[in-house]
Amino acid sequence: MAKVSINLATGSIQKEDIIVGIDLGTTNSLVAFIAPDGNPKVINDTGKGVLVPSVIHFKDGEAVVGDEAKSFLINDPQHTIFSVKRLLGRSYNDLESHKNYFSYKIIDDANDESLVKIKVDDSFYSPIELSSVILKELKARAEHALKTNVNRAVITVPAYFNDSQRQATRDAGKLAGLDVLRIVNEPTAASLAYGIGLSPDEQKTVAVYDLGGGTFDVSILKIQNGIFEVLATNGNTFLGGDDFDRAIVDYWVQQNKLEGNVPMQELRLKAEEAKKALAHQSLFNEKIGDIFCTIDRNTFEQLITSKVEETINACQNALSDAKLEITAIDEVIMVGGSTRTALVKRRVAEFFGKEVNDQINPDEVVALGAALQADVLSGNRKDILLLDVTPLSLGIETMGGLMDTIIPRNSKVPTKAGRQYTTSVDGQTNMKIAVYQGERDLVKENRKLAEFELRGIPAMPAGLPKVDINFLLNADGILRIQAVELRSGVKQEVDVKPTYGLKDEEVEQMLLDAVTHAKDDVAQRMIVEAKTEGEQMVYTVERFMQKNAGFLSEEETAHTKELVSQLKKVIAQEGKDEILAAVDALNEYTRPFAERLMDTAVSQAMKGKSI
Secondary structure, three states, X not given: OOXXXXXXXXXXXXXXXXXXXXXXXXXXXXXXXXXXXXXXXEOOHHHOOOOEEOXXXXXXXXXXXXXXXXXXXXXOHHHEEOOHHHHOOOOHHHHHHHHHHOOOEEEXXXXXXXXXXXXXXXXXXXXXXXXXXXHHHHHHHHHHHHOOOOXXXXXXXXXXXXXXXXXXHHHHHHHOOOEEEEEEEHXXXXXXXXXXXXXXXXXXXXXXXXXXXXXXXXXXXXXXXXXXXXXXXXXXXXXXXXXXXXXXXXXXXXXXXXXXXXXXXHHHHXXXXXXXXXXXXXXXXXXXXXXXXXXXXXXXXXXXXXXXXXXXXXXXHHHHHOOOOHXXXXXXXXXXXXXXXXXXXXXXXXXXXXXXXXXXOOOOHHHHHHHHHHHHHOOOOOOOEEEEEOOOXXXXXXXXXXXXXXXXXXXXXXXXXXXXXXXXXXXXXXXXXXXXXXXXXXXXXXXXXXXXXXXXXXXXXXXXXXXXXXXXXXOOOOEEEEEEEOOOOOEEEEEOOOOOOOOHHHHHHHHHHHXXXXXXXXXHHHHHHHHHHHHHHHHHHHHHHHHOHHHOXXXXXXXXXXXXXXXXXXXXXXXXXXXXXXXXXXXXXXXXHHHHHHHHHHHHHHOOOOO
């Protein structure tokens, strides 16, 4: 039986699903798609803005995402989750030194099988579940804007994300009801957005400098004949604009000699405001209560110099890995909102010896590139080939706890590599295979991804069995391992499943729950949207009446107040149809006021002028 997609908005049959590109960011997230003219375009659903703050607020177990949630960062910080991308695929030990940065509770339940959990009241959430909440919101906005179901996506991650973090991102997409066709490195997506117009005979070597809210990476790419080849990547998944904000907060705490009950969230948001202001002015001077929030650009640059220099060192390391001199770089592409910082632009330009390219909005460029990659996967665009790399080496533990690398870092993916091993003890019938990711010689310094046993090896003297171990790394940077004893044909094959808590059964159960409660969820969403529209209408009308009280007659004022009162009443009762009817009634009655006010203003402005 063939599957047929129906566009619910028009009732027409749709030939194939739209595949969207999603930039799941630390600070903001967004969705892009390929418009009918063949160009990538970001989605701005009903004027809510292109950027969806990656912030979640919980109230009575219900979650809201984006600007609406962001407003609770100050008023209700313990129920408001931000920077969840920094938690993906992380253990409690990874985060312990940073835990004071977060206003919500990060829990370590001392179980090796699970990583961090976030506690909100009596509920516990994994970073995967929280990321899926953001992805569900993005999916809903895309569906609303495009008037069709959106079930398939390409999602971007920092190039330096390890296997565990990539798996976590993929599972978050699955949990949100998305078939994640590809996990693409963010700098690679950005290069697509910039490189799409290259003529076939043009060759370029490009550095993509990507400094976002919470992560940094740099990639060196060779672009030739429509082929985008990543030569090397380097970076830090715990370095970004959030650290610039934190530096300002620490400075203000010190300058104001603050102790005890410090309003950290208010300071953090004010610091973010200061950082953005200092991109185009030399002094920021505001207050929070009695706290002076003053900083000049020179001081700000001194505070963040060490962080910026870390990124420059990473650029040098990437060039070394790519075996290139700085002069080989033809273009430097800037990605991520934090690249608007003047010191960042200046230092990157100084290091590479050329002006940086930031012509495409640095907030949008990754999502636009992801949409282009989605277009490639859909078969619509055949003039582009994408060759990516794995950011960290993959190998197994050998005797003495050493790391034996099978796939070196910066190997192109998809790829396959293998090595032959043997037994170390006479009569050995089992072989433990422990898989690690990292660059250190000792496995204890690297990240363990998986462990399994090849059983049933025929009992032979040590050194006689021949065991082939092959690593198959797919286009998402996800790993499959095969182990075969060649003399007997005994074989074992596993997909690496990093230990971050959610098992397939749990993911499937959550998906089943989402389907079971879909009707209730849709109904609840419609009520929330109606209430929001109603509250916005009340606010707008009350402000209009306050500013233009003398412009309305007593009868108009009285009837408008009556309609506002009626709208407030139905908002409290939470009936969707009643709210929308009351909104329409108020809108219809007050619209002529605005038109009348505009006519008066125009006639006043034109008085005494000839046309």
